Amino acid sequence: MDASFPVPRPTPLSAPFWEGTRAGELRLQQCDDCGGWRWTPQILCTHCHSPRFAWQAASGRGKVYSFTTVHRPPTPAFTAPYVVAVVELDEGPLMLTQIVEVPPEEIAVEMRVKVKLTALDEAITLYPFTADREHIA
């Protein structure tokens, strides 16, 4: 890892998410009252405004909402080309992420993807996505 890589810094609100990825799960907030899922981490349910929620393991699966191959990285911490994507999780929320281990020319909108948890260091495990071969018809 490049020394200048922007390592995520958890906040009190987001810490359970990062504990989840470290434990091998993609955990999202799920509302105790309406059952709605939300991403990014927020105080209230974005569907019904309830403050009651639990961090629950999501399926870690979804489909590509959109993607772009970045050829000109923002800082030297990144090596181009790489693929930034929005994944529509099976639970509903859209999640900004990367798609890895798939040649860019093979990526398509609506393609099935699954999370590929990747340890960055002892504290942070990132959550890029990759092709979900089991779901390719």
Next chain:
Amino acid sequence: MNGARDIAIAGIGVTVQSRGSGRSAISLLMESIGLALDDAGLSMRDVDGYVGFTFPAGNGQGMNDANVARQFGQPMTLVAETSGAQAVLLAGAAIRAGLAEVVVIPAGGSQSAGAEMATYTRPTYEFTEWTGSMTPAQFALIARRHMHEFGTTSEQLAAVAATAHRHGRLNPEAVAFGRPALDADAILNARMIADPFTQPMCSLVNDGASCIVVTSAERARDCRHAPVWVLGGAFETRSNSYFEAPSLGMMESRPRMIDGFARAGVVHDDVDIVMCYDHFVHGPIIQFETLGFCAPGEGGDYVPVAMQLDGAHPGSLDGGNLAYSHNGVPYNFKPIEIVRQFRGDTPDLCPGWREGIHTYDRNLCRKVRDPRLAIGCAPMTDGRHGFAILAKD
């Protein structure tokens, strides 16, 4: 605002837009305020309202309303934080409510120092930064989704960029003035930044500032130039750009945007100029669709033709963010270019433009013929989108 001609843009001011100016943002902003007030025939003594993203923080006292009042040496009765078309509407509402009488809307910045990529293109959020996303990638994601849902093509995106660059090459004040001409093919074949965006489909990075003065009809009638009326508009904020995943969610605001025309008593066909927010080339296409100038999905075909100087709704008339200026906070330029088109204050290659002699030869002239009604858009993202309707008598 309901189409009444009781709120006006009375003055505009634009500093030099350039790369690596070596000047501070505060210096550029205060210059733009002075230029706009002078244009209006007003002075800093007349100002009681301030709306801007970039507050005069260059004195080390931070960005707050008290510091704004300190800059003017008199009480401010309105201080708020937004820009461009949205700020014009907010200022108008505040003036109508009696909260202020003369509102300045400065905007701009100084960050390039000759850099290729501005610092504001690197969101520091824990769920954004690690992905290596930056501004072009954020908006490329929106463009790609639009291509998927509606069949919009890279060629159509390039055609939008080509028009903006062509207008910019006619504008001696544009940062890209004097650069080699770019047609759609050259734009498609340029260096890829974040697909589908090549470099000429992305905003410039430069320094500069601009300012708009909004006041009541009564005050505006005593000002130096004919008032430009603020007839109305519409705004929506849905989500936090750069933090939330980019999406086409802003297109769901179409009914509210169309209602903004109805409330102002304006029909789309009567609009002479549509200054879209053109930070990336998908912007005008999505805005034409969302504002109701064409149906969702029709923009790819419609916009590259409509936005031409003699098209149905000409736009990017100064070169836009692609070729004129992106100084960090360039939202003001959309209303400002409309005011300049209304006045005929359109620097270009026509030898007599200063004397009001516009040739309308499109190799020289970027003046729209006799515009009277225009739309100035704000950034069209989930974070902030909408428009103001401006008119001249």
